Amino acid sequence: MVRERKIGPGDHAKGPPEEATKEPSKDTGKKARKSDPTDIPFESQADLSDTDPADQDQAEPITAEPITAEPNKVDPNKVDPNKVDSGKILGLGATRSENDSVLRPKRIDEMIGQREVMEVLKIAIDAANKREDPLGHILLDGPPGLGKTTFAVCIPQELGVHVEMASGPSLKAPKEILPYLTNLQRRSVLFIDEIHRLPKPVEEFLYTAMEDFRVDIVLGEGVNARTLNLKLQPFTLIGATTRAGMLSGPLRDRFHIRQHLSYYNQEDLVRILERNADKLRVEVSHEALMEIARRSRGTPRVANGRLLWVRDYAMSKADGKVNLSIAKSALEMLGIDSQGLDRQDRKYLETIVRVFAGGPAGLEAIAHTMGISSDTLEDEVEPFLLRSEMIIRTQRGRMITPLGTKVLKDSPKS
Ligand code: ADP
Numbered sequence: 001m002v003r004e005r006k007i008g009p010g011d012h013a014k015g016p017p018e019e020a021t022k023e024p025s026k027d028t029g030k031k032a033r034k035s036d037p038t039d040i041p042f043e044s045q046a047d048l049s050d051t052d053p054a055d056q057d058q059a060e061p062i063t064a065e066p067i068t069a070e071p072n073k074v075d076p077n078k079v080d081p082n083k084v085d086s087g088k089i090l091g092l093g094a095t096r097s098e099n100d101s102v103l104r105p106k107r108i109d110e111m112i113g114q115r116e117v118m119e120v121l122k123i124a125i126d127a128a129n130k131r132e133d134p135l136g137h138i139l140l141d142g143p144p145g146l147g148k149t150t151f152a153v154c155i156p157q158e159l160g161v162h163v164e165m166a167s168g169p170s171l172k173a174p175k176e177i178l179p180y181l182t183n184l185q186r187r188s189v190l191f192i193d194e195i196h197r198l199p200k201p202v203e204e205f206l207y208t209a210m211e212d213f214r215v216d217i218v219l220g221e222g223v224n225a226r227t228l229n230l231k232l233q234p235f236t237l238i239g240a241t242t243r244a245g246m247l248s249g250p251l252r253d254r255f256h257i258r259q260h261l262s263y264y265n266q267e268d269l270v271r272i273l274e275r276n277a278d279k280l281r282v283e284v285s286h287e288a289l290m291e292i293a294r295r296s297r298g299t300p301r302v303a304n305g306r307l308l309w310v311r312d313y314a315m316s317k318a319d320g321k322v323n324l325s326i327a328k329s330a331l332e333m334l335g336i337d338s339q340g341l342d343r344q345d346r347k348y349l350e351t352i353v354r355v356f357a358g359g360p361a362g363l364e365a366i367a368h369t370m371g372i373s374s375d376t377l378e379d380e381v382e383p384f385l386l387r388s389e390m391i392i393r394t395q396r397g398r399m400i401t402p403l404g405t406k407v408l409k410d411s412p413k414s
Pocket of ligand 1: 100103104105110111112113114143144145146147148149150151240272300301304
């Protein structure tokens with residue numbers, strides 16, 4: 001039961017979606033205006049501790065009408081263009097959100113791979129259901145495209161509850177997360193993607209929400225300031241991050257379950273592709289599925305994108321059926337080599353060799369030379385190269401390994 005709203009093509013989960021930063025729609029905005037505490041100047045929890053406790057006790061209970069502002073929802077079924085290797089890997093006619101919503105599993109049992117994570121979550125969900133309690137807060141970390149959002153969509157299904165989807169960078173101030181929190185019902189789930197990008201005041205505002213299911217709101221300023229304690233329904237926060245190391249200790253410690261998603265093996269990727277080829281009603285030979293999986297860098301999102309492209313290629317250049325030679329030609333046309341590296345991956349390796357003599361080279365220096373953001377390199381390019389031992393990270397910077405040099409030599413020139 002995902003609460004969704006229609007999102008325009010420019011919307012995406014990574015950067016703050018423009019629409020998501022706007023005020024609520026006129027109607028809801030008006031309704032909320034009368035007593036909407038989101039209109040009240042906010043201060044972080046650090047500031048709240050300065051408030052006289054006596055004042056807090058005397059704070060008037062909230063008798064005003066409930067907050068009706070609509071949270072800025074993020075569509076879980078849209079593919080964030082920043083997270084996909086590149087738009088090019090999607091089929092030419094493919095609408096990202098359409099395909100993603102068709103291919104994304106809806107139940108945990110439909111998910112493939114990540115067995116250890118799955119086992120832990122199933123036990124926790126089962127226990128929470130038996131006790132009829134909310135599930136403990138969950139932190140999922142791992143490179144993009146491995147299934148963090150998919151888990152966040154499937155878990156509420158197993159609990160039979162709603163999920164609110166939000167994204168860290170779009171929550172710029174505590175008042176922006178408040179509507180999400182107050183809209184939550186007992187046991188429902190709040191998913192925050194890229195939780196490491198929450199601004200500090202928002203993160204601190206979440207501490208009491210996560211721990212005691214309450215938030216403290218400061219009304220007024222200076223000597224007239226007072227604190228309102230707003231009780232929340234017991235809920236579950238699912239946080240997703242590609243950079244677990246960037247999470248502050250206090251936030252990390254408030255998650256009861258912390259799980260790392262790792263790259264998928266070839267066998268699991270083939271099963272995912274097989275199922276998705278059925279969903280897309282495209283005939284793909286087993287050899288072709290193996291080839292697509294082998295060139296998908298252990299990542300389901302990449303595999304799905306490549307499957308969609310191969311399907312389109314087969315439709316345009318042949319009779320729509322995908323065999324090994326069609327799959328190879330389609331992937332080679334996009335510059336995806338037999339290791340699954342694309343042009344950007346190779347450019348990264350080439351830059352280290354050509355400009356920095358194999359390294360060590362600092363991330364920022366490589367990023368500047370390539371004209372690409374260091375975040376993109378760190379989140380989307382490096383994890384797979386590191387895991388495949390094509391580069392190493394040393395204290396003095398990144399270095400290419402003998403394997404990386406060999407792969408680069410064997411790869412087609414871009
Ligand atoms: P993340 O949030 O980690 O960036 P997503 O959950 O958005 O990744 O996954 C991207 C796509 O990959 C999903 O739309 C889904 O189709 C597919 N996918 C991810 N994990 C699985 C899985 N375990 N089984 C099947 N498909 C998966």
